[in-house]
Amino acid sequence: xxxxxxxxxxxxxxxxxxxxxxxxxxxxxxxxxxxxxxxxxxxxxxxxxxxxxxxxxxxxxxxxxxxxxxxxxxxxxxxxxxxxxxxxxxxxxxxxxxxxxxxxxxxxxxxxxxxxxxxxxxxxxxxxxx
Ligand SMILES: Nc1nc2c([nH]c(=O)n2[C@@H]2O[C@H](COP(=O)(O)OP(=O)(O)OP(=O)(O)O)[C@@H](O)[C@H]2O)c(=O)[nH]1
Ligand SMILES: [Mg+2]
Numbered sequence: 001x002x003x004x005x006x007x008x009x010x011x012x013x014x015x016x017x018x019x020x021x022x023x024x025x026x027x028x029x030x031x032x033x034x035x036x037x038x039x040x041x042x043x044x045x046x047x048x049x050x051x052x053x054x055x056x057x058x059x060x061x062x063x064x065x066x067x068x069x070x071x072x073x074x075x076x077x078x079x080x081x082x083x084x085x086x087x088x089x090x091x092x093x094x095x096x097x098x099x100x101x102x103x104x105x106x107x108x109x110x111x112x113x114x115x116x117x118x119x120x121x122x123x124x125x126x127x128x129x130x
Pocket of ligand 2: 037038039040054058
């Protein structure tokens with residue numbers, strides 16, 4: 001049976017050798033794990049517009065431009081996702097967990113110390129190679 005694929009815009013917010021990550025609330029899908037901020041792309045919306053909307057809501061950043069990093073399709077069993085991952089280096093604001101969630105800047109060399117959803121393995125590999 002074909003499952004519906006959830007289209008998600010994911011932003012890797014990078015400044016110097018660090019990226020900004022947030023902790024997913026326990027009650028959400030893949031809760032308690034760390035994530036790159038982002039969310040579902042709404043009907044008729046571009047990935048960039050979704051990123052602008054989600055990052056303002058979640059981490060209070062204004063995004064000026066983005067570049068595509070990679071696309072990941074992953075089946076969690078309970079949910080199938082397509083992650084459109086963009087690199088964000090052109091933004092303004094002070095990143096913080098604007099929805100009450102934990103958020104922090106982490107050196108790319110320290111990312112292996114954080115637990116991410118399974119789909120994120122390829123994102124982390126890509127970031128290390130930037
Ligand atoms: N934002 C984000 N979502 C991810 C990552 N990795 C990953 O598998 N996902 C999955 O992508 C899906 C959608 O993300 P989301 O929960 O942020 O969506 P959203 O902000 O629109 O949330 P909402 O609809 O609950 O308000 C979730 O099933 C989540 O588990 C990641 O690094 N960042
Ligand atoms: Mg989200």
